[in-house]
Amino acid sequence: PQSSSLLQPYDFLYYSGVRAYFSGDWSRAAELLEKSIETKQTLLKVQRNCYQTCEEAGSHSFKVVTSGDTIHTVRDSLWDLWLLDGVQQKAECLRFCTGRHITPTAQLPVSTDIDYEFGTRNPYNFLQVTYYKLEKLQKAAAAAHTYFVANPSHLEMRNNIEKYRRMEGVTDDDFQDREVENEIHWASSDWTQAAEKWKACVNETLRLIEDCRVLCEVAPQHLPEDRGVDSLDGAFEKAAGDLSLLSCRHYCVTQVATRPGRISFSIVKHDLYYETLGGDTESPETQPEIVSYVQRSLQEKKLLYFGVENLDFSFTDPVRGPIHQVGVTITMDDEVMNGTNRVVLDGVMTEKECDRILHLATVSASVGDGYGGRRSPHTPHETFEGLTVLRAVKLAQQGLVNHSDAQLLHELGERVRVLLHSYFRSPSGLFISFTHLVCRSAVAGEQEGRLDLSHPVHVDNCLLEPGTNQCWKEPPAFIHRDLSAVLYLNDNFEGGELFFTNRDTKTITARVKPSCGRLVGFSSGPVNPHGVTAVNSGRRCALALWFTKEKKKGLFYLNLSFFTVQEREEAEDLWIADGHAALNKDEREPEGSTTAARNTRNAQIPKEGSRGRGRVTGGRDEL
Numbered sequence: 001p002q003s004s005s006l007l008q009p010y011d012f013l014y015y016s017g018v019r020a021y022f023s024g025d026w027s028r029a030a031e032l033l034e035k036s037i038e039t040k041q042t043l044l045k046v047q048r049n050c051y052q053t054c055e056e057a058g059s060h061s062f063k064v065v066t067s068g069d070t071i072h073t074v075r076d077s078l079w080d081l082w083l084l085d086g087v088q089q090k091a092e093c094l095r096f097c098t099g100r101h102i103t104p105t106a107q108l109p110v111s112t113d114i115d116y117e118f119g120t121r122n123p124y125n126f127l128q129v130t131y132y133k134l135e136k137l138q139k140a141a142a143a144a145h146t147y148f149v150a151n152p153s154h155l156e157m158r159n160n161i162e163k164y165r166r167m168e169g170v171t172d173d174d175f176q177d178r179e180v181e182n183e184i185h186w187a188s189s190d191w192t193q194a195a196e197k198w199k200a201c202v203n204e205t206l207r208l209i210e211d212c213r214v215l216c217e218v219a220p221q222h223l224p225e226d227r228g229v230d231s232l233d234g235a236f237e238k239a240a241g242d243l244s245l246l247s248c249r250h251y252c253v254t255q256v257a258t259r260p261g262r263i264s265f266s267i268v269k270h271d272l273y274y275e276t277l278g279g280d281t282e283s284p285e286t287q288p289e290i291v292s293y294v295q296r297s298l299q300e301k302k303l304l305y306f307g308v309e310n311l312d313f314s315f316t317d318p319v320r321g322p323i324h325q326v327g328v329t330i331t332m333d334d335e336v337m338n339g340t341n342r343v344v345l346d347g348v349m350t351e352k353e354c355d356r357i358l359h360l361a362t363v364s365a366s367v368g369d370g371y372g373g374r375r376s377p378h379t380p381h382e383t384f385e386g387l388t389v390l391r392a393v394k395l396a397q398q399g400l401v402n403h404s405d406a407q408l409l410h411e412l413g414e415r416v417r418v419l420l421h422s423y424f425r426s427p428s429g430l431f432i433s434f435t436h437l438v439c440r441s442a443v444a445g446e447q448e449g450r451l452d453l454s455h456p457v458h459v460d461n462c463l464l465e466p467g468t469n470q471c472w473k474e475p476p477a478f479i480h481r482d483l484s485a486v487l488y489l490n491d492n493f494e495g496g497e498l499f500f501t502n503r504d505t506k507t508i509t510a511r512v513k514p515s516c517g518r519l520v521g522f523s524s525g526p527v528n529p530h531g532v533t534a535v536n537s538g539r540r541c542a543l544a545l546w547f548t549k550e551k552k553k554g555l556f557y558l559n560l561s562f563f564t565v566q567e568r569e570e571a572e573d574l575w576i577a578d579g580h581a582a583l584n585k586d587e588r589e590p591e592g593s594t595t596a597a598r599n600t601r602n603a604q605i606p607k608e609g610s611r612g613r614g615r616v617t618g619g620r621d622e623l
């Protein structure tokens with residue numbers, strides 16, 4: 001085909017449209033913005049069609065894998081490797097197919113910014129103004145409505161919609177959601193319609209999962225360059241490439257299910273459909289898409305588990321694995337927590353995983369990891385144990401703790417990152433900055449009449465100035481932190497509640513009681529001052545995690561294998577210095593609060609306007 005007839009990159013069209021918008025060239029803006037929306041839709045359609053075509057073409061070899069219980073009985077690894085070949089062939093088919101319709105540039109994945117723009121339907125926001133300027137009010141109303149559906153708390157758009165309603169020539173029918181292909185009107189008392197609506201939702205979710213899976217395959221970095229399979233080693237290497245492709249596809253479930261406004265995690269909870277598939281003969285007819293989705297997912301999973309068992313491949317199952325097996329639920333959001341950028345999720349870890357990490361904490365404290373049994377830096381009434389991921393890895397290398405437990409500690413960081421990144425829909429990337437397992441134990445016999453806190457009220461990325469409502473974003477605050485998270489491991493202790501306050505640091509606005517698998521996520525800035533109430537008995541363990549939007553500040557232990565032992569040790573010292581400098585000190589701060597002490601020090605040096613000083617005044621942390 002002529003290159004002019006190939007699909008152009010829609011991000012380029014969008015940027016050009018936005019440029020026209022800002023130069024006031026309204027008709028050009030309308031044309032380009034519309035074209036970018038249309039191109040994106042066509043692109044997905046083409047990719048979906050190609051995907052389906054290649055899936056069907058490849059189904060022959062794939063079916064062999066999946067027919068009946070073959071996989072259970074065939075234990076010959078070469079046989080399985082040959083079956084994996086189908087995955088690779090399909091990827092090639094897909095590249096060929098898309099190449100016939102889409103320019104090479106347009107095949108590349110778009111930036112996260114563009115993803116965010118389209119994910120939040122921002123093009124319709126521009127279109128709304130554009131059509132208003134062009135006096136095409138009906139189109140403006142449709143654009144406004146489409147935008148508002150995805151941004152229901154956007155007050156300005158709500159006002160605009162009210163205004164359009166009162167305008168002459170605009171009727172109710174004009175307020176259409178342009179992103180919905182076949183809208184089914186909802187009537188709460190009509191169960192048939194409700195079922196239809198539910199089906200439409202499921203299908204929409206499945207479609208989004210498909211779109212996500214397509215991206216796994218077209219992203220060239222997922223495909224190994226070397227296609228030769230002339231040795232067993234080569235075959236294994238290629239299989240590993242195929243497996244990462246499969247695992248990329250599998251993570252789509254999490255990606256889609258954690259988008260706010262979508263049906264939540266439970267829709268893809270397999271347990272339900274295992275039952276459906278097993279016993280109920282009626283349901284598969286009513287939900288054929290789900291049935292084939294589940295079947296394909298199970299088949300692919302068999303291959304992935306084969307890789308885990310035989311090829312040293314690491315894969316955390318997003319559906320049967322920790323996240324979906326126990327069913328992550330959104331327990332509290334901004335509104336319930338009376339604040340901004342706060343969330344509590346439950347079911348992020350299983351009981352068994354909590355036990356493993358608790359055990360890790362106990363063992364590392366007993367082998368003397370450097371913190372065990374120390375008094376807390378925050379209060380004389382508690383002791384404090386800490387363990388970093390690297391320390392855990394080192395202990396595992398020395399054979400002192402279980403390798404897989406250390407690995408789990410690391411994986412949890414990634415699990416939390418993925419969940420919170422999806423939940424907050426942060427347009428930029430999110431990188432792990434520091435992970436720390438912390439246990440706080442009440443000192444027996446020293447709890448009577450205790451008035452202090454286990455962790456005084458503080459903000460994670462700036463220094464609260466006592467008495468004023470100011471927060472100074474400068475060292476020694478950990479200014480690169482953008483998102484904080486605490487993953488709790490147990491509840492068999494007294495006290496130890498996490499609480500959030502207003503900017504005054506005195507009015508408590510939300511409380512969170514720790515329990516195994518409960519995750520609290522919040523932006524690290526001044527909208528989220530928080531503290532921990534005294535632990536009056538027992539031991540409270542939690543995984544504290546901080547994330548940054550700056551890639552270079554994100555830590556590199558994901559690539560541990562690239563570092564020599566010495567480099568790793570140096571890196572770890574750095575992290576400890578960075579993350580928890582106070583813990584390295586032998587004596588406690590006299591006030592029993594490092595935060596307060598730091599604040600006091602800070603308050604004595606008021607260098608207004610000096611370089612590097614960033615007073616934080618905004619009412620909303622940027623995520």
Ligand SMILES: O=C(O)CCC(=O)C(=O)O
Pocket residue numbers: 455460486497498530531532542544
């Ligand atoms: O353990 C908690 O609940 C919170 C800990 C915390 O705020 C911190 O370490 O900065």
Ligand SMILES: [Fe+2]
Pocket residue numbers: 458459460484530
């Ligand atoms: Fe904190």
